[in-house]
Amino acid sequence: MAKSTSAVAALGATLALTLLAGCGGGDAAQSGGKITLTFTAYGGAGQDAMIKAYQTPYTATHPDVSFVNTSPPDLAQVKAQVLSKSVKWDVVALAPAAATQNCGKLFEELDMSGVDTKDLIPQTIGKCYVANWINASPIAYRTDAFPDPAKAPKTVQDFFDLQKFPGQRGILSNLQNGILEYPLLADGVDPKSLYPLDIDRALKKLDTIRDKTTFAPNVGALQQAVGANQVDIFILPDSRLVPLMNDGSKITVTWDKTVASLNAFGVPKGTKNKAAVQEFLKTIVTPESVATISELVGTAPVNKAAKPNLSENAKKVQVYGPVNTGETVLQDVDWYAQNFDQATTKVNNWLVR
Numbered sequence: 001m002a003k004s005t006s007a008v009a010a011l012g013a014t015l016a017l018t019l020l021a022g023c024g025g026g027d028a029a030q031s032g033g034k035i036t037l038t039f040t041a042y043g044g045a046g047q048d049a050m051i052k053a054y055q056t057p058y059t060a061t062h063p064d065v066s067f068v069n070t071s072p073p074d075l076a077q078v079k080a081q082v083l084s085k086s087v088k089w090d091v092v093a094l095a096p097a098a099a100t101q102n103c104g105k106l107f108e109e110l111d112m113s114g115v116d117t118k119d120l121i122p123q124t125i126g127k128c129y130v131a132n133w134i135n136a137s138p139i140a141y142r143t144d145a146f147p148d149p150a151k152a153p154k155t156v157q158d159f160f161d162l163q164k165f166p167g168q169r170g171i172l173s174n175l176q177n178g179i180l181e182y183p184l185l186a187d188g189v190d191p192k193s194l195y196p197l198d199i200d201r202a203l204k205k206l207d208t209i210r211d212k213t214t215f216a217p218n219v220g221a222l223q224q225a226v227g228a229n230q231v232d233i234f235i236l237p238d239s240r241l242v243p244l245m246n247d248g249s250k251i252t253v254t255w256d257k258t259v260a261s262l263n264a265f266g267v268p269k270g271t272k273n274k275a276a277v278q279e280f281l282k283t284i285v286t287p288e289s290v291a292t293i294s295e296l297v298g299t300a301p302v303n304k305a306a307k308p309n310l311s312e313n314a315k316k317v318q319v320y321g322p323v324n325t326g327e328t329v330l331q332d333v334d335w336y337a338q339n340f341d342q343a344t345t346k347v348n349n350w351l352v353r
Contacts, residue, residue, distance in 0.1 A: 035065050035276045041093040043071030044220045045243035049296035054132075054284050065276060072218050075106075078268050082106050087270040090277050095176040096129050097336030099266040103128035107266040108274055115282050119305040123333050129264040130281045133290070133299035136238045136260040136319035136328070137177040141167075143250035145232035153233055155256045160186045160209055167232030169213040170222050171206075173351060175336065175343055177219075178235055178259030179206075181329060185257050195332045199343055203350045215351055226251070235259075238317035239297035245313040253317060255324045260300070261331040 039055065041047045047069060055067045073092045081087045082105075099107045107128040117125065124131045139159050145167055146152035153165045159182065171179055180197050183205035189198075206213075214231055216222035223240040225231045227249055245251055265284070267277050283289055290306035293299060298314035308314075315321060319328055336343070 033064055035273055036068055037065060037090040037273055037277060037280065038068045038070060038088060039091045040070050040073045040089045041091075042073070042219050044223065044240075046219065046239050046297060047071055049239075049293060050132075053289055053292040053296060054280075057289070058280055058283055062279075065280070072220065075102075078106050082269050085270060087268045087272075089268050090271050090273050091265050091280070092268060094129065094264055094266050095174075095336070096123065096126055096131060096262050096264045096333045097175075097340050099129035099264060100126055100333065100337035101340045104269070106269055108269050108271065110267065110278055110281065112278070112282060115285060119287070119303050120285060121302050121304065123262060124285060124302045126264070126333075129266045130285060131262040131264040131302050132284050133239075133263050133293055133297075133302055134260050134319070134330075135176070135263045135299055136258055136317065137172070137235050138238065138241075138258045138317065138319070139182070139233065139235055139254040139256070140241060140251050141233040141254065142226065142229065142231075143252050144229075146252075149252075152252065153254055155254070156182055156186045158254070159233060159235075160205065162209060162212055165233065167212070168230065169209055170225055170231035170234030170236070171213055171215055172219060172222055172235065172237075173215045173217055173347070174219075175340075175347065176261050176263075176331070177237060178261075178331075179347065180343065181259045181331070182235060185329070191257060191327055191329045194329065195335045196339070197335070197343070199346050203346065206350070237299075238319065239299050241317050242298040242311075242313050245316065246311075253323075255326040257327050257329060258319055258324065259329050259331065260319055262302070262333065263299075 041050055059065055073094060075098060078092060109127055112125050141153055153159060158165050173179060180199060180202040181194060183202040184194060184198060187201060187205045214225055216225060219237055219240050222234060222236055223244060226234055226244055241251060265281060267274060285303055287303050287305040290301045290303040291308040294301050294308035295310060298317045300320050316323060
């Protein structure tokens with residue numbers, strides 16, 4: 001994709017970098033004891049998996065609750081709904097840092113009392129969010145673009161080497177998917193010394209591949225680009241790699257240094273259905289729900305008691321499994337919570353310049 005096309009795609013993400021992108025919505029409704037929750041996530045196979053893992057079991061045991069699904073989520077939309085006191089979304093997929101920085105302002109404080117936390121990984125439950133999985137965003141490439149394994153990219157540095165490894169790159173403009181960490185790792189920063197992130201240094205490194213990179217505004221857009229052979233080497237979440245592999249795409253993951261992050265849900269401040277949403281969110285961290293979503297999309301579980309029966313393709317992207325012979329960098333939620341706005345502004349300005 002040409003630079004101008006990439007810039008247009010990036011422009012669509014300028015208000016939603018860390019959180020995701022887009023608009024949409026649906027009115028939550030209550031009538032005759034029935035409650036309709038509007039669930040806003042990323043669309044596509046990922047949201048289909050959420051419906052199967054979270055919503056279908058819940059409505060089976062809570063016949064008074066139903067769901068309306070919409071996508072993609074967008075922090076700007078949440079802010080507009082909250083400020084206008086016309087909140088339409090009840091559950092929004094987001095980065096924990098976004099919920100933490102806007103806790104009590106754009107997102108409701110949550111009461112998760114009663115949840116068994118002994119097997120949950122640290123930071124699964126925040127003041128204004130509940131995490132549902134660990135999302136790894138490894139570097140991967142289309143095997144037909146690099147058919148000779150001896151001449152295929154193997155490291156983070158290779159992703160930034162246009163001479164030795166030509167081809168179109170694909171990067172998500174979400175901060176949650178490593179747009180700042182990977183250039184710093186490629187530039188020689190030790191994984192243990194990444195935070196605080198040097199944003200300017202990261203953007204300078206990204207400049208070296210800008211003309212050959214598609215900056216996708218959301219995971220669905222980059223997944224489509226990979227499936228359509230529009231990018232050759234890319235950084236895409238495990239939850240999107242598995243569906244591509246299931247559909248027959250030949251993809252090889254490069255296990256060198258891999259950025260992973262928590263994915264979560266928040267509740268827009270002012271929803272009329274807060275109590276119902278809280279009860280629903282308590283169920284997404286149970287071993288059963290966590291195992292099911294891991295089986296469907298290949299994400300790492302937030303509940304250590306979950307025992308997912310992974311498919312062969314899911315095992316290929318298992319960031320904490322034996323396939324990963326490299327090093328995993330888990331994003332620092334606390335740093336992002338303190339620097340979300342600054343990082344978003346800098347990356348947005350860089351994308352549209």
